[in-house]
Amino acid sequence: MDMNAIDIGTLLAIAGLLYKTTQDKIAQAEEMGKLKQQVKSLETKTNQIDNKLGEIDEKLGSLLQVITKVETLVEQSHKYN
Secondary structure (H helix, E strand, C coil), rough: CCCCHHHHHHHHHHHHHHHHHHHHHHHHHHHHHHHHHHHHHHHHHHHHHHHHHHHHHHHHHHHHHHHHHHHHHHHHHHHHC
16 A cells, blocks of 8 residues: 555544544533533522522511511500500
8 A cells, every 4th residue: 555645644634633623522521511510509509599588588577577566566555645
């Protein structure tokens, strides 16, 4: 088989292209893994924040009920005085 410089150069270029493509795919897979981990972390934080906001909402509701009762008691005491 007679291989000249152009054939060898072509084979080296193809091999280099395959190597570079493989390296790019590996880098993209690593980046995708990092992004997926960040998304999971953000989802966890979002759930924690949602839970905390739910607790705050419940406590605020309780405070409003107590304030309403206190206002009613104050109004009643003013009527009797």
